[in-house]
Amino acid sequence: MALPALKPNQLRPPAEPAKALARPRLLQQLASSLAAGCFTLLQAPLGYGKSTLLGQFARTLPGRSAWLRLTPAENQPLGLLVHLHAALGLPAAQRATADAEGLWSEIQHCLESASEPLTLLLDDLQLLNSPPAYQYLEQLLHFPPPALRLLAASEGPPRLPLAHLRRDGRLTLIDIHELALDSEETRQLAAARDVRLSADAIYQLRAGSEGWISGVLFWLDAYHQAASLGQPPADLRPVTVQAYAHARQFLEEERLRRLKPELLGFLERTAVVQVFDAALAAELSGRADASEAIRQLRRLDLFIEERAGERSEYRYHPALRNSLYQRLAQRDPQRLRQLHRQAANWLLEQRRFTEAIYQFGRARDFDAVLATVDRHTFDLLREGQVNALIDFLGEVAGHAGSDSFTLAITEASTIIVTNDVAQTCQCIRRLQGLLRRQGIPRHPQRVQQTIAFLRSRLAYLGGNLAHGLEVAGRALQRFPQHNAASSVLHFDRASCLFALGRLDEARDEAELALGELQGFGLSGYTNLIQLLLGQIELAQGCGEAAWQRFLALDELPASSSASFYELFHHLGKGLALLQANQLEQARQCLNQAEVLALDFPHCAALAWVFHHQAGLYWAQGQTHQAKARWDEVRRMARQYRLFTLYRQAGAWRARLAVREDDQDFLLDWLEEWHWCFRHYGEHLLPEEWLAYAWVQRHLGQHGKAWQIHANLKEQAQIQANRRLQLDALLLEAGLFQDRGARTEALGSLEQALQLASRYGFGQLLQYEGDDQLESLRELLLPQTRAQLGLAEPAPPRERLNALFRRLLAGTETAASALIVPLSRRELDVLQRMARGQTNQQIADALFISLSTVKTHINHLFRKLDVTDRDSALRSARELELLG
Known part of the structure; x- marks a missing residue:
């Protein structure tokens, strides 16, 4: 039997693309996974840069490595073994036999006898689908040689059984969400190709491509073609x-x-809808076996995303959907319109109203659109598909029958969540014009209430909070009728009160609005009110209550696919995790919120998400990124006239400027602060007062800083605003330090430490409190506490470790970088985990039982405040526990 031909081009990584994008975060993730002894799988559709990333990583590996790009030919076992044998650099003379078992024996001997780590990188793993061939890789995964480290890239899930790896914590999956470009990477890729785009253009490109690298590259090529004809194009639509x-x-x-x-x-046929399930797919395709067709598409990883819920729903990537839609439109436009109408009728029967009217609009059946809107206004608001709502409103504008109160009020309902100032002003003018032209509508109070809540929302967004309270309060007195519009007025009041720091009143108004809207059966928009209530709970130190509230927001209505309201539970969870100092988890949640905000270009949510991401960057010590993000928030907020957000971001940016002695920014910000004080008097944001106090301290104006501190401390006590109380105590400690009053400063820090521990405030060390790190360490010493006469014991060390893991970093030994130190045996286990050893290998090397190893690892996880090997090793490196 002749040996299969050896193809050398399968044994080397792909050439580095010209102007390739560096992705250090992902490269570090690959390195951490290898160090943890995990099988690392890059799984995403075509064009997400899997092979490029794997090749970049291969070129960074310091030790031995082997590369094998698989083809369908390797489904013959001998073909696979010949190439694997060659990839490992084994002597060609050993391949002179056609004996598969002999080759496999040589390969195993090579791997088992390796004295140093050997990394095997497999590309196009999805092409290996023959059990007789992939059984060899399966053996390597079930019984890995000590020195072997495995990485692979695959389009779709490989045929290899991986459940046992997931069970044992030995699988790292890097999927489409991790591989998709974020906004900064999109900007870097554009800059590498000499394309300079505005921030807004970057966000549009990121949203339209959903981070698909190939899609971004096609867009940049099209941009170059347009620019080659003259000036860079101002209109990016072509x-x-x-x-x-x-x-x-x-x-x-x-x-x-x-x-x-x-x-x-x-x-x-299924590309005519934005989201479908098996039943809708069967309706459109006429196939009874629609579920089987979907299964085949998912196996091919053909840009299809599954959305879990009461029923599985699916969506295509915009690039694929556009391609399929254009194919059908060019070949059979009449059939395309029939499919839209067929989809609309089916969706209407399922009470999925927003999607139904979108399909009626695509079928150019505007009478059906208007009839559906007139009948189901509340249902449209409940579903929260803001893009579809605004798109159809744009399509029917100017159509006969579209100049109606119903459509205008429906438009107002979208503004409640989009916070689009320009659209709000336009909607007010439209409603007022309709009142003048048409006289008294069927529900005059409803129209007046709608105008009032739009005006109060404008006041809130524009920073005129006292006026917003006045407008909403006057409307509630003048129009006492209870309906959704009056509930929104209560919510607008709650938003203004919360921004002013009046938490108790804000909570009362928000709970009233929430109860009323839930009574009306509105279940989507209420997520926005739940977010506000959760933020109040976080400020008052009720972190667990806020977390449970945000978790409950995951339970979305069955028809809520692609709902704007999904954004709020990701944002809320991110804020709760940030407060608890679980920064990596917070990053993931805020990134999900960013992706959703990008998917809804009609809304202003992106700027709010960026604001909280900037706070996360500062908490992570990445002050350069925090500064850049807050500068971008202020640019966006100014552009869209979101001046409450502009002022909030400015206050945080000023606090960072104090830390970095950025005099230019501080001078500009002080000018803005005094403008606000002249116009709004005492009705400034607590963030502004706090930032102003830090600036005054920085400028040596201690008297002013003490006065503001006293007012903030009193407000915090009255409103049970424990987060503000913590900030005030840290400011107080700094002011005492400036006086040289060490005992008083330590006393203030002791109060801050006890408060942070009691209510779970990880912010103690995230911002200015980091300056007090040495003093806080000193506070934990028994002799210091005895000297100060502190009656209350120090918080439990497990509690401190969970909130402030680096509190003792930098002391005498590496092990003391943890508040709860590791034992010698736990350090031994940790070192062996870092070398990639399995639990059984660790047990054999240390002459202890497997259950004892698992006990040590559980103790490690608890002390490091992590849940898996990857996170444990990352934390250990941060704390310099691995030497």
Whole structure:
């Protein structure tokens, strides 16, 4: 039997692309996974840079490594073993036999006898689908040689069984969400290709591509083509159209032309809707086996995303959906319109009203659109599909029958969540014009209440909070009728009160609005009120209550696919995790919120998400990124006239400027602060007063700083605002230090420490409190506490470790970097985990039982405040526990 031909080009990484994007975060994630002894799988559709990333990582590896790009030919066991044998650098003479078992024996001997780590990188793992071939890799995963480290890239889930790895904590999956470009990476990729785009253009590109690297590259190529004709294009829409054409050709060549006609037809017909389940797919495709077709598409990883819920729903990537839609539109436009109408009727029967009217609009059936809106206004508000609502309002504008109170009030309902100031002003003018032209509508109070809540929302967004309270209060007195509009007025009052720091009143108004809207059956918009209530709970130190509230927001209505309201539970969870000092988890939640905000270009949510991300950057010690993000928030807020947010971001940016002695920013900010004080008097934000106090201390104006401190401390006590109380205590400690009053400063820090421990405030060391690190360490010493005569014991060390893991970092030994130190045996186990040893290998090396190893690892996880090996090793490196 002849040996399969050896193809050398399969044994080397792909060439580095010109102007390749560096992705240090992902490269570090790969390194951490290898160090933890995990099998690392990059799993995403075509064009997400998996092979490029794997090649970049291969070139950084210091020790031995082997590369194998798989092809369908390796489904023959001998073909796989020949290439694997060659990749490992084994003598060619050993491959002179056609004996598969002999080759496998040589490969195993090589791997088992390796004295130093050997990394095997497998590309295109999805092509290996023959059990006789992949059984060899399965053996390596079940019984890994001590020195072997495995990474692979795959389009779709590989056929290899991986459940046992997930169970044992030995699987690291880097999927489409991790591989997708974020906004900063999109900017870097554009800059590498000499394209300078505005921040807003970057966000649009990021949203339109959903981080698909190939899609971004096609867009940049289209931009270059347009720019080559003269000046850089001001209108980017033609560039986007051309980019979609490039992507369509790419997908056609690489995937669509290879599909069976019946599967391609299924794709085309289901692409007329934005989201579908098996039942809708069966309705549109006429296939009774729609579930089987979906399963095949998911196996191919053909840009299809599953959304879990009461029923599984699916959506295509915009580039694929556009390609399929254009294929059908060019070949059979009449059939396309029939499919839209068919989808609309089915969705209407399922009471999925927003999607139904969107489909009626695409079918150009505007009478059906208007009839559905007139009948189901509340349902449209409940579903929260803001994009679809605004798109159809734009499509029916100027159509006969569209100049109605119903449509105007529906438009107002979208503004409640989009916070679009320009649209709000336009909507007020439209309602007032309709009142003048048409006289008294069916529900005059409802219209007046709608105008009032739009005006009060404008006041809140514009920073005129006292006026917002006045407008909403006067409208509630003048129009006492209870309906959704009056509930929104209560919510607007709650928003203004919360911004002013009047937490108790804000909570009462928000709970009233929430109860009323829930009574009316509104379950989507109420997530926004739940977010506000959760923020109040966080400020008052009720972190667990806020966390449970935000978790409950995951339970979305069955018809809420692509709902704008999903953003609020990600944002809320991110804020709760940030407060608890669980920064990596907070980053993940805030990133999810950012992705959702990018998906809804009609809303102003992105700027608010950026504001909280900036706080996270500062908490992580990344002050440069925090400063850049707050500067971007202020630019966006000024552009969209969101002046409450502009002032909040400015206050935080000023606090950071104090830390960095940024005099230029402080002078500009002080000018803005005095302008606000002249216009709003005492009705400034607590964030502004606190920042002003820190600035006054920085300028040596201690008297002013003490006066503001006293007012903030009193307000914090009255409102049970324990987060503000913590900030005031840290300011107080700094002011005492300036006096040289060491005992008083330590006393203030002791109060801050006890408060932070009692209520779970990780902010103790995240911002200015970091300056007090040495004093806080000193406070934990028994002799210091005895000297100060502190009657209350120090908080439990487990509690301190959970909140402030680096509190003791930098003391005498590495082990003391933890508040709860590791034992010698736990350090031994940790070191062996870092070398990639399995639990059984650690047990054998230390002559202890497997259950004892697991006990040590559980203790490690508790002391490091982590839940898996990857996080434990990352934390250990941060704390310099590995030497």
